[in-house]
Amino acid sequence: MTEAAVLDILRQALWVALVVSTPILAVALVVGLAIGLVQALTSVQEMTLTFVPKLGAILVVFWITMSFSGQTLVRFYQDQIIAMVGTR
Template identity: 55%
Template sequence: MSETLLFDMMRQALLIAVRISAPMLVVALVAGMIIGLFQALTSIQEMTLTFVPKVGLMLAVFWVSMSFMTTALSDFYVGQIIPLIAGD
């Protein structure tokens, strides 16, 4: 395996990791901003108010985007990693 091939595979793997994690991270960011704004406007400083909705929304987004995540990861392995291991 050449050095350029290794770096290209690492770049593609990192890109897949970003694509897979982006939906959950975006939802956590948006929910955190909305809840933080709500807390600042109402002066409510309850810790469970930030934790419970973010976890619930992240679980919902994970459940909805699970097929996309599985497809993206399996396509990467089938298209890139397995042929590299098999030597094709």
């Protein structure tokens, strides 16, 4: 296996990780900003007020995107890792 092949697989793995994690991170960002804005407007500084809704939103998005994430990871594994092992 050449260095170029290893770097190509690592690049694709990082891209898959980015694609899989983007929906969860985007929802965490949006919910965190919305709750931070509400806290700033109302002067309520409660730590659980930011944690619980953000955790709930992350769990909902994770549940919704679970099949997409699983299919993406399985496709990457089958196309890249198993294909590479099969050619050895």
